[in-house]
Amino acid sequence: MARTGPPFRIINRCLPLPEAWERRFWVERKAWEETRNMPYVMPMERWAREEGRREELQRLIGEILRDRFGSAAEAWTAGVVEIEDAARLRELVGRAWKVPTAEEFGHTLNGHAAPAAED
Numbered sequence: 001m002a003r004t005g006p007p008f009r010i011i012n013r014c015l016p017l018p019e020a021w022e023r024r025f026w027v028e029r030k031a032w033e034e035t036r037n038m039p040y041v042m043p044m045e046r047w048a049r050e051e052g053r054r055e056e057l058q059r060l061i062g063e064i065l066r067d068r069f070g071s072a073a074e075a076w077t078a079g080v081v082e083i084e085d086a087a088r089l090r091e092l093v094g095r096a097w098k099v100p101t102a103e104e105f106g107h108t109l110n111g112h113a114a115p116a117a118e119d
Contacts (some may be wrong), residue, residue: 050086057089061096067104076106 065073099105
């Protein structure tokens with residue numbers, strides 16, 4: 001059997017294929033990879049990778065905010081962790097670099113325009 005992570009081992013134990021089917025699956029999977037010159041990525045592997053990317057974006061936003069604004073950023077980093085949309089997180093990485101204050105990032109995070117500066 002191919003090397004897989006713990007979740008796949010658990011699934012394989014709970015829902016094992018008959019041995020002949022399992023061999024056929026791995027032979028067909030290998031042929032598929034070779035004809036397309038790319039590895040087959042199981043849905044759970046793809047989901048795990050996507051989750052890892054989201055977590056890395058969330059971590060990066062928190063790090064940028066803490067580096068730029070110190071403890072003032074802590075109020076907003078918890079809200080970032082709740083966001084699961086990778087496109088939104090990539091947008092927030094850019095905003096974290098550009099906003100002049102942590103408070104303005106908070107307005108961006110909450111989907112509101114920052115209040116106008118008073119003269």
